[in-house]
Amino acid sequence: MIDALFGSKTRVKLLHLFLNNPNRSFYVREITRKIDEQINSVRRELANLQNIGIIKSEGSSANRLYYEVNQDYPHFKPLQAMFEDKSMIAQVPGASGNDWQKRLKPLGDVRLVIFSGKLVKHSTSSVDVLLVGNINKTQLKRFIKELEEEERKSLNYSVVPYDQFYYRYSIKDRFVVEVLDKATVVHDEDGIIDKQTKG
Numbered sequence: 001m002i003d004a005l006f007g008s009k010t011r012v013k014l015l016h017l018f019l020n021n022p023n024r025s026f027y028v029r030e031i032t033r034k035i036d037e038q039i040n041s042v043r044r045e046l047a048n049l050q051n052i053g054i055i056k057s058e059g060s061s062a063n064r065l066y067y068e069v070n071q072d073y074p075h076f077k078p079l080q081a082m083f084e085d086k087s088m089i090a091q092v093p094g095a096s097g098n099d100w101q102k103r104l105k106p107l108g109d110v111r112l113v114i115f116s117g118k119l120v121k122h123s124t125s126s127v128d129v130l131l132v133g134n135i136n137k138t139q140l141k142r143f144i145k146e147l148e149e150e151e152r153k154s155l156n157y158s159v160v161p162y163d164q165f166y167y168r169y170s171i172k173d174r175f176v177v178e179v180l181d182k183a184t185v186v187h188d189e190d191g192i193i194d195k196q197t198k199g
Helices: 002-006 009-019 028-035 039-052 076-083 098-107 137-151 162-170 174-180 192-198
Strands: 055-059 065-069 108-115 129-135 157-160 184-188
Touching: 009 028, 009 039, 009 065, 009 076, 028 039, 028 065, 039 055, 098 108, 098 129, 098 137, 098 184, 108 162, 108 192, 129 137, 129 162, 137 157, 157 162, 162 174, 184 192
Parallel strands: 129 157
Antiparallel strands: 055 065, 108 129, 108 184
């Protein structure tokens, strides 16, 4: 229904991405990965939204064009209220697609990946990326470096073995609770977080 109201599925996904990340900017290929849509469709809808005035763009030193929501747009607040994630823990748009699976595969046995801190609005966590499982350290450094380039900021990350995380999660350990507050679940191999939030 909302797709019909706003014209296209891609446009709805873009609005959801930008309105839930008002202080972040994204470049085109990053957007296509996050919302799991074709690049031509994304470019077309970005142009439409920019013409309307909902988003704005800015170039970077790396010759990339970055897009972000225009918070001065007259209807910014009503639109944000309409598209706001209501749950404490949100799923990344397109996170269930093949892209995240491909990006995480070289890291080894990754059971859970959570974005928090600088990567999530209103999060107060000191950890930006939490990875749970048996992680390859060399590949992890490469993964974090790519994320830092995409986000244009340095990131703090933490790796926790699965058994340790599960125990700390079950007793509501302070560190885990802080990271999960307002967090974004990128990958949840065993559906641990889903099971808890739905129950």
